[in-house]
Amino acid sequence: MSKVVSSIKEVVQLAGLKDGMTVSFHHHLRNGDFVLNMVMEEIAQQGYKDINVNASSLFDVHVPILEHIKNGVVTGIAADYIAAGVGRAISQGIMEKPVQFRTHGGRPRDIVLGNTPIDVAFIAAPTADTMGNCSGKYGKSACGSLGYAFADAMFAKKVVVITDNLVPYPLQDFSISEDWVDYVVQVDAIGNPKGIVSGTTQITRDPVGLVMASHAAQVIANSGLLKDGFSFQTGAGGASLAAAKFLKDIMLERGIQGSFGLGGITGYMVDMLQAGCFRNLMDVQCFDLKAVESIRTDPRHQEISAMHYASPASRSAVVDSLDVVILGATEIDTDFNVNVHTDSNGYIMGGSGGHSDTAAGAKLSMIIAPMFRARLPIVTDHVTCISTPGKDIDVLVTQGGIAVNPKNVELTANLKAAGLPIVDIHELKEKTERITGTPAKLPKGDRVVAEVISRDGELLDRIYNVPQK
Amino acid sequence: MEIVKLATAGTMESSDAYVEIEPAASLDIQLESVVQEQFGDEICRVVREVLEEGGVSGANVRVVDRGALECVIRARVETAILRGKGDA
Numbered sequence: 345m346s347k348v349v350s351s352i353k354e355v356v357q358l359a360g361l362k363d364g365m366t367v368s369f370h371h372h373l374r375n376g377d378f379v380l381n382m383v384m385e386e387i388a389q390q391g392y393k394d395i396n397v398n399a400s401s402l403f404d405v406h407v408p409i410l411e412h413i414k415n416g417v418v419t420g421i422a423a424d425y426i427a428a429g430v431g432r433a434i435s436q437g438i439m440e441k442p443v444q445f446r447t448h449g450g451r452p453r454d455i456v457l458g459n460t461p462i463d464v465a466f467i468a469a470p471t472a473d474t475m476g477n478c479s480g481k482y483g484k485s486a487c488g489s490l491g492y493a494f495a496d497a498m499f500a501k502k503v504v505v506i507t508d509n510l511v512p513y514p515l516q517d518f519s520i521s522e523d524w525v526d527y528v529v530q531v532d533a534i535g536n537p538k539g540i541v542s543g544t545t546q547i548t549r550d551p552v553g554l555v556m557a558s559h560a561a562q563v564i565a566n567s568g569l570l571k572d573g574f575s576f577q578t579g580a581g582g583a584s585l586a587a588a589k590f591l592k593d594i595m596l597e598r599g600i601q602g603s604f605g606l607g608g609i610t611g612y613m614v615d616m617l618q619a620g621c622f623r624n625l626m627d628v629q630c631f632d633l634k635a636v637e638s639i640r641t642d643p644r645h646q647e648i649s650a651m652h653y654a655s656p657a658s659r660s661a662v663v664d665s666l667d668v669v670i671l672g673a674t675e676i677d678t679d680f681n682v683n684v685h686t687d688s689n690g691y692i693m694g695g696s697g698g699h700s701d702t703a704a705g706a707k708l709s710m711i712i713a714p715m716f717r718a719r720l721p722i723v724t725d726h727v728t729c730i731s732t733p734g735k736d737i738d739v740l741v742t743q744g745g746i747a748v749n750p751k752n753v754e755l756t757a758n759l760k761a762a763g764l765p766i767v768d769i770h771e772l773k774e775k776t777e778r779i780t781g782t783p784a785k786l787p788k789g790d791r792v793v794a795e796v797i798s799r800d801g802e803l804l805d806r807i808y809n810v811p812q813k
Numbered sequence: 814m815e816i817v818k819l820a821t822a823g824t825m826e827s828s829d830a831y832v833e834i835e836p837a838a839s840l841d842i843q844l845e846s847v848v849q850e851q852f853g854d855e856i857c858r859v860v861r862e863v864l865e866e867g868g869v870s871g872a873n874v875r876v877v878d879r880g881a882l883e884c885v886i887r888a889r890v891e892t893a894i895l896r897g898k899g900d901a
Contacts, residue, residue: 689850718828718880719848781883783851 347528348474352386352506355527356464359502361387364394365463366420368500370493371401372468372480372629375427376539379468379506381408382531388417396420398462400451400492400650401697404429405539413438422460424448424695431692434793437809443692443794445685445807448628449654449661449701450799452495456657459801465500467493467520468534472507476525477518480630481640483509485535488630488639489609490519494649497524508534519647541633547589547612548582552714555743557586559764560670560712563739563746565594566762567708567755569667574602576622577702578670580610580631583712587670588612595621606653606662606669608698609635609645617644626662628653628698654701656799663698663705671699673711673740675727678769680734680749682711683727685796688720690728690786690810692794700732701799708738708755715744715776720783723747723773728786729796730805740769747772787811816872820896823881823889830881832893837873840864846878856886863887867894 349355361367367387369380380399385408387395393416397409400423407429412418422444426434434443446454454460469478470485480490485508497503497520505520510530548554560583564570576591578584589612595602602622605613609627611634617625625645630636639645654663674694675683682703687693703709713722722742738755740747745767748756760766767775789809798804816836823831842860846853856878863886864872874893878886 688848719852719882720880779882781852781855783848784854786850 346474347476347525349527349529352382352529352531353390355504355529356383356386356390358527359464359504361392361464363392366396366398366461368398368462368465368496369400370467370490370496371399371403372487372490372492373485373535373540375403375405376536377403377405377468378533378535379466380406383466384409384412384418388412388415393417394419396422398422398460400448401425401695402430403427406430410438422446424451425697426692426695428687428691428693435691435810436812437791437793439793442792445695445794445796447654447696447700447799448492448650448698449656449663450797450801452649452651453655453657453799454801455495455499456651456655462496462500464502464504465496467497467503467505469505469507470534471509471511471515472505472528473511473513473515474528475513475522476505476528477515477522478505478507479515479517479519481517481636485509485533485537485540486636487540488636489627489647491628491648491653492650493520495651502526504529506531506534508532541636542631546582547586550582552743553583554586556583556712556714556741558590559746560587560710560741561590561594562762562764563710563741563759564591564668564708566758566764567668568758569708570594570600572601574600575604575606575665575667576602577606577666577706579672580608581672584670584672585610585612587712588616592616592619592621606666611635614638614645617642654698654705654799661705663701666702666706668708668710669702669706670710670712671703673713673722675724676711676713676722676737676740677724677727677734678773680737680740680769681727681730682732682737683729684731685729685807692807696731700736703732703736704799709736710739710741711737712741715742715772716780719780721773721776721780723769723776729807731796733804742772744775745772816869816894816897817899818897820893822892822896825877825879827879828881828885829879830886830889831877832889833875834893834897835873836871838871840869840871841873843875844878845876847880848878859883859886860890863890864894867891869894872897
């Protein structure tokens with residue numbers, strides 16, 4: 345028995361692809377990914393139409409998909425995150441059928457429950473053996489964790505592993521095992537290493553960012569959660585990383601040993617592991633080279649699937665055991681609803697990713713954001729799009745004060761007692777607008793271009809087109 | 814005193830504005846802004862006000878706004894006017 349197929353062209357036919365079917369992709373190769381474009385180009389070449397693409401995320405490298413949309417090859421898209429390159433065109437109304445946005449937990453939930461069946465899953469694998477055992481930890485295109493690809497591998501009707509490092513059977517320390525895999529294809533390169541993992545993101549040196557980060561660390565330190573067994577997730581933005589750095593100093597000073605760091609893992613989380621701040625890292629995706637190196641060499645650094653990370657359909661997910669998460673926002677309204685899907689002009693430039701999953705799971709979910717960016721206030725009356733509902737957000741940290749969701753009576757008292765600058769979110773909005781002025785309302789489109797589906801499968805909000813002049 | 818030469822002030826950095834001013838018979842303001850929808854009219858009003866305060870009745874003014882606060886826009890326009898008059 346051989347699973348090795350000579351080309352993507354051949355495997356598309358062998359997998360039995362037909363018009364109207366759904367193909368899927370995962371995004372661990374991030375902005376260096378070649379696989380989605382290679383496969384879709386082949387599908388277009390062979391004349392298929394009306395294909396649905398279910399991708400855990402789409403990056404700017406995937407802009408060629410716009411041609412396939414224009415040509416009717418791709419007529420449906422589901423994703424957890426869509427970067428500005430593709431997002432802008434979707435907001436301009438390029439697709440007839442609204443894009444379906446899910447979360448990193450909601451996507452595997454709907455795959456597992458059969459709500460979003462996948463006909464053919466394409467797994468970009470930095471190393472694979474001839475029977476399809478594969479891993480992201482090894483090879484020239486190493487990306488670390490393959491967390492988002494597990495649900496696709498386990499539930500798609502056909503599973504194709506595409507690798508640029510085919511090794512003899514059996515591959516030791518595999519992530520996804522051969523029992524799920526139908527075909528293996530070797531190509532020259534599955535991605536550009538420069539776009540797959542970034543160098544180390546620098547901690548912000550911007551004084552405003554440092555003030556926010558310091559406040560964020562103080563909120564955690566005074567939340568009652570920072571004790572032995574503490575668990576933590578943070579994003580890869582400059583201010584979030586600075587908050588992690590301040591938090592690390594506090595943990596070391598107080599001699600606190602946490603249980604785990606979760607996420608999207610960066611080198612800073614690896615530093616915290618190595619410094620003894622955590623016993624383990626739980627890793628659904630690696631952001632930088634240091635994280636990839638760590639997951640390959642340190643048994644305390646554990647790969648997890650997206651189902652295990654965040655799916656509400658799992659018996660339990662790691663987010664359910666999470667104490668604190670630090671998250672970003674493009675807008676937050678006075679009801680604490682957060683937008684991470686659209687930019688200030690209404691164009692799609694992101695998505696929930698794990699935002700709403702971790703916000704729902706964590707005991708303390710914190711938004712860290714400046715009072716305004718390029719004159720636009722962060723706090724609004726109503727967000728353009730609800731990505732994460734306000735009921736799941738506990739605190740907003742800005743340089744102009746810390747706004748606590750009024751439901752958290754005890755936390756408010758604790759933070760006030762600690763002398764932190766607590767401000768009502770309405771006051772924070774007014775204070776900001778005294779500096780920026782009050783922005784005029786944006787014209788709203790009349791056509792739905794995307795649906796935001798909550799992690800539990802409910803319609804959370806709709807994103808409208810941006811009217812073009 | 815009127816604008817006698819081409820002058821510029823500011824940068825294209827985020828949260829700054831870049832202002833170009835040159836002699837002309839009448840007043841013409843061109844604005845390009847990342848917050849056009851939210852603050853475009855307001856920015857034009859402020860630029861006009863600063864030109865008036867500087868006694869400029871004829872000039873071609875081009876403002877490329879990268880999300881600057883009003884105080885920044887005022888400062889950049891004022892500086893461009895002074896430079897255009899040969900005072901700075």
